[in-house]
Amino acid sequence: MNRVVKAVLWAIPPIILLVVLPRLVLAYVPTSYVSSLRSYADIDLSSLVNGLTIFGIVFACLSALQTWAYDWSIAKPVASSLHVITSYVLLLFLIGIGNPLTFGTTRITMSLSSFGSSLGPSSITIDLVSTFLAIVVGIAVALKILQRGMKFSEAKKLHALDLAEEAGPSQAAPTVTTVVTPSAAFPRTHNRFCTNCGKPPVEGAQFSTEGNISVNGRWVCKPASESADCCHG
Amino acid sequence: MSNASSVKRNKKGKITYSWKVKGLGWGIVAFEIVTIILWLLAVYGNGAVAVSMVSHAFGAATGGQTEVLNTTSGSTISVPVIGAGFFPVSVSVDATFLNNQNQTVAQVNDKVMVSPGQTSTLVLAAPNGLLSSNSTLSSYHVHADFRISSLDGLVGMGVELTFVPSGGGGSS
Numbered sequence: 068m069n070r071v072v073k074a075v076l077w078a079i080p081p082i083i084l085l086v087v088l089p090r091l092v093l094a095y096v097p098t099s100y101v102s103s104l105r106s107y108a109d110i111d112l113s114s115l116v117n118g119l120t121i122f123g124i125v126f127a128c129l130s131a132l133q134t135w136a137y138d139w140s141i142a143k144p145v146a147s148s149l150h151v152i153t154s155y156v157l158l159l160f161l162i163g164i165g166n167p168l169t170f171g172t173t174r175i176t177m178s179l180s181s182f183g184s185s186l187g188p189s190s191i192t193i194d195l196v197s198t199f200l201a202i203v204v205g206i207a208v209a210l211k212i213l214q215r216g217m218k219f220s221e222a223k224k225l226h227a228l229d230l231a232e233e234a235g236p237s238q239a240a241p242t243v244t245t246v247v248t249p250s251a252a253f254p255r256t257h258n259r260f261c262t263n264c265g266k267p268p269v270e271g272a273q274f275s276t277e278g279n280i281s282v283n284g285r286w287v288c289k290p291a292s293e294s295a296d297c298c299h300g
Numbered sequence: 301m302s303n304a305s306s307v308k309r310n311k312k313g314k315i316t317y318s319w320k321v322k323g324l325g326w327g328i329v330a331f332e333i334v335t336i337i338l339w340l341l342a343v344y345g346n347g348a349v350a351v352s353m354v355s356h357a358f359g360a361a362t363g364g365q366t367e368v369l370n371t372t373s374g375s376t377i378s379v380p381v382i383g384a385g386f387f388p389v390s391v392s393v394d395a396t397f398l399n400n401q402n403q404t405v406a407q408v409n410d411k412v413m414v415s416p417g418q419t420s421t422l423v424l425a426a427p428n429g430l431l432s433s434n435s436t437l438s439s440y441h442v443h444a445d446f447r448i449s450s451l452d453g454l455v456g457m458g459v460e461l462t463f464v465p466s467g468g469g470g471s472s
Binding site for chain 2: 138179189190191192193194195196197198199200202203204206207210211213214217218221222224225
């Protein structure tokens with residue numbers, strides 16, 4: 068299947084789960100319930116659904132990018148890491164009922180005076196603390212990002228091998244140098260072949276290196292005079 | 301390039317990653333499963349302690365195990381806390397009573413740590429007059445905080461109550 072088509076298909080589930088479904092549910096909840104929830108328990112369903120919409124759009128974009136990118140492309144681990152981080156923030160958002168900054172604590176405050184009691188400004192706050200979950204899932208997120216990095220590194224190496232195989236053996240020849248046994252014709256300083264012509268230099272020609280010979284340097288010969296040929300025929 | 305030798309493509313052309321990557325993936329899955337299990341066990345322990353305290357409180361209304369002891373300085377309420385679950389649970393109560401001038405009239409607080417299967421007692425000492433039959437509790441502003449937690453406070457539940465009487469009185 069075409070990668071672009073696959074990317075578009077993978078973008079659809081987050082849109083359905085986080086954008087369409089919550090809005091559909093909110094449309095069926097009576098307005099009186101929504102306003103009661105807001106006034107009694109300080110929970111704004113509309114802003115909750117708007118938040119889920121934003122998450123849904125972000126997930127859709129990241130899923131599409133993850134599917135479209137090649138394994139050896141930098142876009143893949145970046146999109147994958149952002150996807151994992153966004154999932155974590157969504158978890159905190161859901162636990163905090165719209166506020167991810169509570170870091171794993173669900174806090175519901177009910178105003179008792181809203182119930183028509185004869186009390187003054189009284190309230191009851193219920194806290195459900197799950198900071199343990201937030202911390203440990205955060206550690207798992209960090210490990211997943213590490214795993215994504217390792218996958219990218221391995222995919223990149225494999226891709227380099229694939230490219231080298233496709234290029235074939237002929238292109239490797241110019242960088243190969245052969246060491247010959249020094250002799251009277253080829254003194255110690257001239258025990259290399261010229262990288263330009265692939266031949267040993269003539270006597271009297273200057274033979275020198277270009278670049279770092281240990282890494283990617285080349286042996287090249289320079290003729291004794293401009294009209295002379297430095298390489299053996 | 302040692303990792304690259306264990307990285308290859310399968311018949312469909314998809315990458316088969318090294319044992320390090322696979323092992324890390326499975327390790328993360330196991331780590332998350334253990335996390336969920338520990339969290340559920342902690343929530344269960346906290347819930348069990350809360351339920352037992354509530355049942356003792358209701359039992360006190362019909363002659364249960366909660367004791368109210370009157371002393372010369374006031375009254376002492378002893379609430380048994382029975383450890384449950386798999387982790388030590390911390391229970392704390394903190395209640396502050398303020399008068400109309402926002403001055404602290406009384407403070408009642410205690411904190412206990414109870415291990416699974418053990419029993420401890422939460423002792424709340426109320427000063428004279430606070431719990432007497434002719435006390436006007438309804439005239440006090442009350443700020444009470446009740447918390448149960450385990451795993452060093454990382455999993456828990458809390459109820460915070462703020463009562464402010466209206467001008468005509470009326471208690472909570």
